Structure formats: structure tokens, C-alpha cells
Amino acid sequence: xxxxxxxxxxxxxxxxxxxxxxxxxxxxxxxxxxxxxxxxxxxxxxxxxxxxxxxxxxxxxxxxxxxxxxxxxxxxxxxxxxxxxxxxxxxxxxxxxxxxxxxxxxxxxxxxxxxxxxxxxxxxxxxxxxxxxxxxxxxxxxxxxxxxxxxxxxxxxxxxxxxxxxxxxxxxxxxxxxxxxxxxxxxxxxxxxxxxxxxxxxxxxxxxxxxxxxxxxxxxxxxxxxxxxxxxxxxxxxxxxxxxxxxxxxxxxxxxxxxxxxxxxxxxxxxxxxxxxxxxxxxxxxxxxxxxxxxxxxxxxxxxxxxxxxxxxxxxxxxxxxxxxxxxxxxxxxxxxxxxxxxxxxxxxxxxxxxxxxxxxxxxxxxxxxxxxxxxxxxxxxxxxxxxxxxxxxxxxxxxxxxxxxxxxxxxxxxxxxxxxxxxxxxxxxxxxxxxxxxxxxxxxxxxxxxxxxxxxxxxxxxxxxxxxxxxxxxxxxxxxxxxxxxxxxxxxxxxxxxxxx
Amino acid sequence: xxxxxxxxxxxxxxxxxxxxxxxxxxxxxxxxxxxxxxxxxxxxxxxxxxxxxxxxxxxxxxxxxxxxxxxxxxxxxxxxxxxxxxxxxxxxxxxxxxxxxxxxxxxxxxxxxxxxxxxxxxxxxxxxxxxxxxxxxxxxxxxxxxxxxxxxxxxxxxxxxxxxxxxxxxxxxxxxxxxxxxxxxxxxxxxxxxxxxxxxxxxxxxxxxxxxxxxxxxxxxxxxxxxxxxxxxxxxxxxxxxxxxxxxxx
Ligand code: SF4
Numbered sequence: 001x002x003x004x005x006x007x008x009x010x011x012x013x014x015x016x017x018x019x020x021x022x023x024x025x026x027x028x029x030x031x032x033x034x035x036x037x038x039x040x041x042x043x044x045x046x047x048x049x050x051x052x053x054x055x056x057x058x059x060x061x062x063x064x065x066x067x068x069x070x071x072x073x074x075x076x077x078x079x080x081x082x083x084x085x086x087x088x089x090x091x092x093x094x095x096x097x098x099x100x101x102x103x104x105x106x107x108x109x110x111x112x113x114x115x116x117x118x119x120x121x122x123x124x125x126x127x128x129x130x131x132x133x134x135x136x137x138x139x140x141x142x143x144x145x146x147x148x149x150x151x152x153x154x155x156x157x158x159x160x161x162x163x164x165x166x167x168x169x170x171x172x173x174x175x176x177x178x179x180x181x182x183x184x185x186x187x188x189x190x191x192x193x194x195x196x197x198x199x200x201x202x203x204x205x206x207x208x209x210x211x212x213x214x215x216x217x218x219x220x221x222x223x224x225x226x227x228x229x230x231x232x233x234x235x236x237x238x239x240x241x242x243x244x245x246x247x248x249x250x251x252x253x254x255x256x257x258x259x260x261x262x263x264x265x266x267x268x269x270x271x272x273x274x275x276x277x278x279x280x281x282x283x284x285x286x287x288x289x290x291x292x293x294x295x296x297x298x299x300x301x302x303x304x305x306x307x308x309x310x311x312x313x314x315x316x317x318x319x320x321x322x323x324x325x326x327x328x329x330x331x332x333x334x335x336x337x338x339x340x341x342x343x344x345x346x347x348x349x350x351x352x353x354x355x356x357x358x359x360x361x362x363x364x365x366x367x368x369x370x371x372x373x374x375x376x377x378x379x380x381x382x383x384x385x386x387x388x389x390x391x392x393x394x395x396x397x398x399x400x401x402x403x404x405x406x407x408x409x410x411x412x413x414x415x416x417x418x419x420x421x422x423x424x425x426x427x428x429x430x431x432x433x434x435x436x437x438x439x440x441x442x443x444x445x446x447x448x449x450x451x452x453x454x455x456x457x458x459x460x461x462x463x464x465x466x467x468x469x470x471x472x473x474x475x476x477x478x479x480x481x482x483x484x485x486x487x488x489x490x491x492x493x494x495x496x497x498x499x500x501x502x
Numbered sequence: 503x504x505x506x507x508x509x510x511x512x513x514x515x516x517x518x519x520x521x522x523x524x525x526x527x528x529x530x531x532x533x534x535x536x537x538x539x540x541x542x543x544x545x546x547x548x549x550x551x552x553x554x555x556x557x558x559x560x561x562x563x564x565x566x567x568x569x570x571x572x573x574x575x576x577x578x579x580x581x582x583x584x585x586x587x588x589x590x591x592x593x594x595x596x597x598x599x600x601x602x603x604x605x606x607x608x609x610x611x612x613x614x615x616x617x618x619x620x621x622x623x624x625x626x627x628x629x630x631x632x633x634x635x636x637x638x639x640x641x642x643x644x645x646x647x648x649x650x651x652x653x654x655x656x657x658x659x660x661x662x663x664x665x666x667x668x669x670x671x672x673x674x675x676x677x678x679x680x681x682x683x684x685x686x687x688x689x690x691x692x693x694x695x696x697x698x699x700x701x702x703x704x705x706x707x708x709x710x711x712x713x714x715x716x717x718x719x720x721x722x723x724x725x726x727x728x729x730x731x732x733x734x735x736x737x738x739x740x741x742x743x744x745x746x747x748x749x750x751x752x
Contacts, residue, residue, distance in 0.1 A: 116679055118715045127679050147683045150662035152630045152643045155680055176680040179634045180715035187712070193551040196568055196709045203638025203734060247641075260506055266648040267516045278528030281583075284638045284734055287570045295575065316512060323505050421572070498636045501679075 001028025003059075003068040008368035011219040011435035014451055017056065017069045022080060025072035029057050030086045037360065038062040038367075040349040042438065042447045044083075044093035046101050047460045049073070053101050058436060058449070062367035067436060076101050076121075082108040089349035092468055115175035115501045119183065130173045132159050139163065143483065147176045154497035158486075165482045170475045177501035185450075185461035191217070191291060191425040199286045202465060202499035207233070207240040208441025209463070209499075210289040212448045215370065216437035217291040220429040220450060225292060227372075227414035232294040234372040235409050236276075236285060238402040241442040243272040245395040245402075246317065248494050252392055253324065255487040256333040264320045271309050278305060292427070293419035303410040310403050321396045334389035338477040338489035341386060345473070352444015353394050354470045354493060358386035364440035376405050386477075391492040431456040443467060443496065465499030517652045521741050522588075530736070531569045531583035534562055536601045541580035546573050552702070552709055556598075564589060564597040564607075564731040565705040590730040590743025597705070597729060609728070609746035617694045618727065622668055622748045625657035628698070629667035629691060633684050634710065635674030638734035639701035643671065646737045653741050658748075664688075669696030669727070675703040675710040678717040685720060696727040698744070700735050708733070 002018035020028060033039045043058040052073045059068045074080065082105035083090035096114045097103055102121030105111055113120075116127055134142070140163055147155035155176040161169040184197055198213035199206045211233045218225060247269045253261030273283040280288035280296045288296060324330055340350075345358045355362035363380035365373045381397045383390035431454050438447045444466035453459040474493045478486055518524050547555045550573060554566035562573070562581070574581040589607045591597060592614060596607055611619075632640050646653040647660065661667050664687050676684065688697075702708040710716050730743045 118678065118713075127682070147680065148629075148631055148664075148687050152632075152640050152660050154632045154635060154637055154640060155683065176677065176683065177632075177634050177674070178677055178679050178715050179675060179710045180713035181710075183715075184710065184713055188551075188709070190551060192549065192570070192572060193709065196551040196570065200636045200638075200703075200709060203636035204641060206638070260509060263649045264509060264513060267513070267650055270645070270648070270650050274527050277526065277530055281529040281531045281571060282569070282733075283736065284641065286568070286638070286733060287572075295571075319509055319512065323509060421575075496637065498634070 001025060001070060003028070003032070003070045005066040005068055006436065007066060008364070008370055009215045009219050009435075009437050011430060011433045012069075014432050014434045017071050017434060019071045019073060022072050022074055025055070025057070025070060026081060026083055029059060029070060030083065032059050032068060033087060033089070037346060040351075040362070041089045041093065042067065042445065043436070043449055043462060043464050044090060044097075045449070045462050046097045046103070047451065048101075051075070053103065055097070056434075056449070058447075060368065060438075062362065065368055067368070069434070074103065076103060079104045079106055081106055084108050088347045091472065113175070115178045117178055117502075118180055127175060132173070133169065133171055135161050140168065156497050160483060160486075162483055165484065167478050167481055167483050167486070170478050172471055172475050174471065174497060174500050177498040179498070179502065181502040182461050182463060186458050195290050199289070201463060201502070202496045203284055203286075204244060205240070205441045205443060205446070205465070205496065205499065206285045207236045207289060208439050208443070208446045209465075211237060212437045212439045212446045214289055214291040215439070216435050216448045216450055217429075219435045219437065220433055220452060221292070221427040222430060223292055223424070223427060226417045228298065228417055229294045230371045231409065231414050232296070232298055233289060235298070235406060236288055237371075237439070237441070238405050239272060239276065240285060242399050242402045242406075243269055244442045245399045246272065248491065249321065249324070249392065249395055251491045251494070252334075252388070252488055255491050256330060258324065258327070258330055261320060261324045261330070264316070268313060268317055268320070271313060275306065275309050278302065292424035293421060297416045298413055300413065303413060306406060306410055310406065314403060317399065325393070325396070331389070333485070333488060334392055335387060337388045337481060337485050338492060339385070339387045340473055340477045344476055345386065348472050348476070349469055350473045351469050352440070352466045353391055354444065354466075354473050356380055356382045356394055357390040359384050362445070364438045364445050368438055370439065372409065376408070388488055388492040429456040429458070441466065443494070444470070463502055465496050467495040467500045470495050471500060516649045518650055521651060521738055522745070524738070526585055526587060526736070526738065530585045530587065531571055532739075533564075533586040533589050533607060534574070534581055534583045534599055535604055536560060536562065536581055536599060537579065538601055539577070539579040541577040546577060546580070549573060549576060552706070552711075559600050561598050561600045563706070564599060565594065565729060566702065566708070567731070568702055568708060568733040587736050587738045588742045588746075589732075589739055590728060590746060592728050592747060594729060597731060609743070611750055614747060615694070615727070618696060618748060619750045621694060622696070623750070626669065626744065626748055627659055627661045627667050628669055628671050629664045629687060630660055630671045630673065631684050631687050633672060633674040633680040634677035634716070635701065635703065639673040639704075639732070642734045642737050643673070643700065643740065646740050651737045651741060653737075656741070656745060658741070658744055664690035665692065667691050667695070669698060671698045671700050672704045673700050675707040675713075675716045676718050676720060678715055681717040681720060688720075688724070696747070697724055698728045698730060699726045700730045700740065702731060702733045705729050705731060
């Protein structure tokens with residue numbers, strides 16, 4: 001099978017992506033990944049093309065820093081052999097293709113709805129008809145939680161099958177948050193509207209998603225941005241990572257009833273997100289990242305403030321995290337809880353922290369570098385036990401690492417460039433072009449793909465939040481744990497509902 | 503134990519003493535002020551991503567505005583966002599800011615249902631429902647209860663069960679897939695109960711308004727008691743808004 005190799009943020013004419021017949025498309029892609037831990041599927045989706053569905057598969061090679069593109073044309077009524085039966089990485093992607101186009105698979109292990117999108121082929125199905133896995137047993141019982149949960153969080157339904165207090169199986173039903181984001185990307189024509197959509201994909205990953213969109217749009221418009229834009233994006237991404245990781249450490253402490261840790265990490269997050277407000281007027285950094293430009297120039301004053309903020313933050317953070325991770329009562333809740341084996345991590349194809357928690361160096365900042373990351377010489381932080389403790393320790397070290405990047409970045413502030421927002425907004429996009437953009441958000445790999453039509457209008461916009469891969473990891477990690485440990489397992493992954501449901 | 507005490511000592515007092523008057527850091531975009539300076543108003547209307555700007559009279563609807571700041575960047579003499587975070591009200595039309603309008607946005611006590619003051623003046627328990635919220639408003643609502651903002655000192659709290667709640671806080675544009683769960687949760691709250699819409703998406707649908715995945719019919723039959731604008735809402739906007747609703751001004 002032929003494939004086309006591209007780099008992150010590259011765009012290519014759609015017709016240069018090789019098309020193969022389904023069987024060789026399937027075997028070819030499986031072979032590409034077989035026995036190679038540096039390769040995983042970053043996106044696999046369908047697009048209507050006349051009467052057919054054209055499937056596009058994007059497999060990233062982390063060591064070669066390339067993405068291998070292939071495609072295949074199938075009939076919507078086909079019944080296909082599934083990729084997932086041979087490689088579980090494709091499990092969710094095939095379910096999505098099934099849900100959106102009605103393509104059926106003869107040997108998919110778990111062909112269930114993904115999010116009940118408005119464009120689904122089976123309009124008769126809905127949230128209330130989700131086919132949960134059930135068990136016919138006198139001894140076992142089921143526990144249903146959600147969509148509305150105890151805390152102030154997003155909706156999703158968790159269905160546990162338990163033996164007493166022990167979880168045997170967890171199934172997660174998502175889709176409640178479906179807002180039709182991908183379709184709106186096509187319908188909203190103004191660049192500012194699309195940027196607004198991008199920052200609303202997941203409001204806790206504003207930088208990650210808006211940056212992915214911006215690089216993608218720039219690639220399609222053939223626009224090279226200057227250093228001040230790259231600088232702002234890189235800096236903002238590491239601030240976002242620091243803020244959310246700190247907040248997550250607070251939430252983990254909350255869930256094990258360690259009040260001091262919960263309060264201190266919670267309050268430590270405040271100056272970091274307030275810093276975003278100082279820079280761009282919004283605590284969650286909405287409005288900071290825009291395609292083609294940077295609306296809020298970075299100044300020496302802001303650099304000085306950043307140093308002040310983190311000079312105050314670091315001693316408090318260090319003291320608190322050190323104390324937290326040495327308390328026996330904390331460790332006994334975190335260690336060996338919510339474990340995923342190395343094999344499972346590989347099979348699922350998890351990304352971000354959920355891969356790095358188990359010896360897998362999956363990190364777009366090194367594997368498909370962009371922005372100023374090449375200058376930072378980034379080294380992914382990796383742990384080896386795949387438990388809540390590993391995920392907490394990754395956060396601790398990533399916070400420290402990000403702060404060191406921030407400190408080094410602000411020593412060299414690039415000169416400000418002048419931009420004309422109106423001229424940028426009116427730039428045409430290349431016609432009949434495919435573009436792919438990945439960034440490493442705090443959760444992990446974010447991947448956006450766009451395809452334009454012959455007039456240069458968006459014909460497809462595809463968003464993949466890291467949670468799309470990682471929800472299954474959560475479901476499997478809680479098996480054989482006590483149900484009372486579910487909250488910390490959940491928090492330690494901290495996955496996105498809206499980023500998944502779109 | 504000793505270590506924990508040391509940490510507490512190092513942390514000192516972290517709460518904001520007066521959440522009604524504290525100044526927020528940086529360049530926060532709160533209530534806008536529109537002057538009579540000349541500007542290309544049609545350009546501004548077309549610039550806005552969520553149709554928050556209307557002409558004749560020129561105005562900005564804070565229920566639709568995402569506070570992106572682009573209009574103020576294009577015509578800084580015409581539009582200026584102040585740092586005023588008290589922008590919640592019980593009157594939807596009050597969110598529309600016109601030229602020369604410099605009055606504070608407030609809750610109109612005369613139009614608050616009597617039972618709200620008498621039942622909830624000293625304590626209010628809220629059930630939050632995210633119906634397509636992007637987790638930014640949800641995030642800020644959680645921040646309201648942290649040690650900095652400490653909303654609990656006013657007796658305002660989020661609770662787990664709708665049965666224990668006095669009202670509902672809706673975030674997000676209300677998705678088709680969440681509409682039924684929202685209705686069920688609302689129905690489970692005992693009377694009297696209040697409805698708060700938090701954030702641009704909840705108040706107007708925001709950027710998602712035209713999506714077929716949105717179903718806002720809940721709001722056709724249920725009248726909100728409080729609108730809290732923001733994208734996301736700032737914790738101080740939320741706390742002051744709720745206080746404005748439940749406490750009668752003397
Ligand atoms: S700040 Fe509000 S009114 Fe101005 S352009 Fe942005 S969304 Fe529109």
C-alpha cells in the first residue's frame with residue numbers, strides 16, 4: 001500500500017493522498033503499525049464524496065516525525081472487515097464512522113454509538129436507547145451514575161457492574177455535550193467565528209485547541225507567522241499546563257479527603273490563571289490565540305510579572321507536593337490504584353499523560369515539534385506504573401518542567417510584528433487541500449484535520465481531543481478497584497466530555 | 503502534623519476580604535462603555551462573531567457577547583471594556599448596553615419574586631447542570647468555592663442532589679442530548695426554586711445558537727431569575743450576581 005508522508009502542520013493537495021482498495025488499505029495500515037511502538041493512529045475518519053464515503057487514515061511515526069496518509073473509497077452500505085479486530089487503536093474511530101455513515105463492520109468487538117451526533121445515520125437511536133452491556137447474575141449488581149454528577153462537572157453516564165464493592169466492568173456513555181462543533185466550523189465562515197469555536201471545543205484546553213486550529217488555518221492559507229506569534233503560543237501552552245495540572249492535584253487531594261492539599265493546590269492555581277487575565281483579560285485565556293497574529297503583544301512588564309508569579313508559586317508548590325506525596329495516608333490511596341498495564345496502554349493507543357504514565361514517550365512536543373519547542377529541547381516526563389500515583393507524579397514534574405521552560409522563554413522576547421486582522425481574515429484558503437495539525441495540550445495529543453473544496457471553502461473539519469483515545473483507558477483502569485476509588489481514578493485522567501462529544 | 507502546620511503558616515490568609523469591591527488584576531473585560539465617537543458601525547456589526555452588536559441604536563448585548571475584545575480593538579474610541587465585573591441582572595434587556603450607557607448593571611429588586619428574598623436571603627443551595635458547557639464556566643463555578651473566593655461564607659453552595667437544592671445553575675447552550683436530563687433535574691428540585699443562566703452560551707446559545715444539536719425549548723417554558731454573562735463567567739460576577747438576587751438592597 002502506498003502512503004504519503006507529511007509533517008505536522010503541513011498541507012497537501014487532497015488528490016496526492018494515495019487511494020487503495022479496502023483490503024490492502026486495511027492490511028497496509030495494520031502492517032504500518034505492527035510491532036512498532038513509535039506509531040499510532042492519530043486520526044481515522046470518513047468524508048462524504050458523491051455517493052461514496054472516502055476514508056482517510058493518519059498514522060503518526062514518532063521517530064521519523066512524519067504522518068503517513070492513506071485513503072480508500074467505500075460504499076456507505078458496505079459491510080467491512082474491521083481494523084479494530086486486528087488493532088484496538090482504531091476502536092473508537094470505527095465506531096464513529098459507523099455512527100456517522102452507517103457503514104457496518106463484520107468483526108468489530110464493540111460497535112456501539114459514540115456520541116449520537118446530529119448527523120448520525122440512525123436517527124431513530126438516541127441517548128435513552130444506548131445498548132449497555134448487561135449481566136444476568138444473582139450476585140452482581142449494576143450502579144448507574146450520571147449524566148448529572150455530584151460535583152460541578154460535565155455530564156456523562158457511568159454504568160458499573162460490581163461484585164459487592166469491587167468494580168468488574170465500567171461502561172461510559174458519552175454524547176450529552178454534543179454541540180455540533182465540526183459542522184459549525186463549515187457553516188461559520190468568518191475567521192473570528194472559527195477561532196471562537198476552537199476555543200470553545202474544550203474550555204479547559206483553550207490554548208491547545210485554538211493553537212491547533214491556528215496552525216491548521218495558517219497552513220491552508222499559506223501564511224508563515226513570525227516569532228512573536230510562535231512565542232506567545234508556546235508560552236501560553238506551558239502556562240495552561242501548569243495551571244490545570246495544579247488544579248488537578250487539588251482535585252485528586254479533594255477526592256481522597258486531604259483537605260490541606262485540596263485547598264493549597266486550589267489556591268495556587270489562582271495566580272497562574274490570573275496571569276492569563278493580566279496578559280489577555282481572560283482567566284481561561286480565551287481571546288489570546290488567533291490565527292495569523294497575536295492580539296496581545298508580550299511585553300517586558302509581563303515577563304517581569306511572570307517571574308514574580310512563579311517565584312512566589314514555586315516554593316509553595318514544592319512544599320505542598322513534597323508533603324502530599326510522602327504522606328502514607330495519601331500514598332495508600334494513590335499507589336496501585338487505577339492501574340493500566342503497558343500492554344493495555346499500547347493496545348488502546350492512549351496519548352499524553354495517559355501514555356507517559358507507562359513508559360511510552362508519546363509527546364507531540366518532541367515527536368512532531370512545532371512553535372518554539374525545538375529550541376527548548378523538550379524531554380518528555382515518563383513514569384512506569386500506570387497508576388494514579390504515576391499520573392500525579394507526572395503532573396508534579398511537568399509543572400516544574402513547564403515553569404523552567406517559561407523562565408527560559410521570557411529571557412528572549414521576540415520583537416512585535418504588526419498585523420492587519422482584517423487582511424488576515426480575508427485570506428483565501430488553498431483549494432482541494434488536506435491539512436493536519438497536532439499540538440500537545442495538557443491532556444495530550446490534539447489533532448485537527450481540514451479538507452477544502454475546489455473553491456477553497458472548508459469541506460471537512462475533524463477534531464480529535466486526546467480524550468477520544470483515553471476514555472477507554474479510564475474504563476479499563478478501574479476494573480477490580482473498589483467503586484469508592486472511582487473518583488480519584490477519574491480525576492487522575494481528567495478527561496474532557498465536551499472535547500469528546502464535540 | 504508539624505509539616506502541615508508549617509504549610510498553613512506559609513499560606514497565611516488567602517481569601518479575598520471584600521468580594522463586592524476588590525479590584526481584579528490585569529485587563530479584565532467587564533461592562534463595556536460605548537461612546538458617541540464616530541466608527542464604522544456596519545464593520546463592527548459584521549466583525550462580531552456572535553451577532554452581539556446591533557445598529558440604530560448602536561448597542562452590545564452582553565448575553566451574546568463572548569468578550570473577545572475585537573470590537574474594542576478595532577475602534578478603541580468607540581468601545582471600551584471596563585473592569586466592572588458586576589454585570590448580572592434579572593432583566594434580560596438590561597444586558598443590552600447602548601451608547602452613553604454608563605450605569606451599573608444590577609438586579610432590579612422590585613422584580614424579584616418575593617419568596618426568593620424570604621426563603622433564600624441567608625442561604626442558597628444550588629444544583630449545577632452543564633448542558634453542553636465547555637467546562638470553562640463549570641471551572642469558574644468551582645473556583646467560586648475555593649479558598650480565595652470562598653462563596654460558602656455567604657451561605658451559597660453547590661450541592662449534589664437536586665432534592666437538596668433551591669435552584670439550578672445552567673451552563674452551556676443546552677444540547678439536544680442533554681435537554682431531557684436537564685428537565686428531569688429541574689423537576690426534582692422542590693418549590694420554590696430559581697433558575698440561573700451562567701455564561702454566554704447559556705444565556706443566548708452563544709456561537710452554538712444555530713446548531714441543530716441545540717435545543718433551548720426548556721427556556722420557552724421556564725423563566726430565568728438571573729442572567730450572569732461571561733465567557734466564562736468570572737467568580738466575582740457570579741458571587742455578586744447571586745448576592746444581588748437573594749439579598750434585598752437596604
Ligand atoms: S467583544 Fe463582544 S461585542 Fe465585541 S466583537 Fe467580541 S463578542 Fe462581539
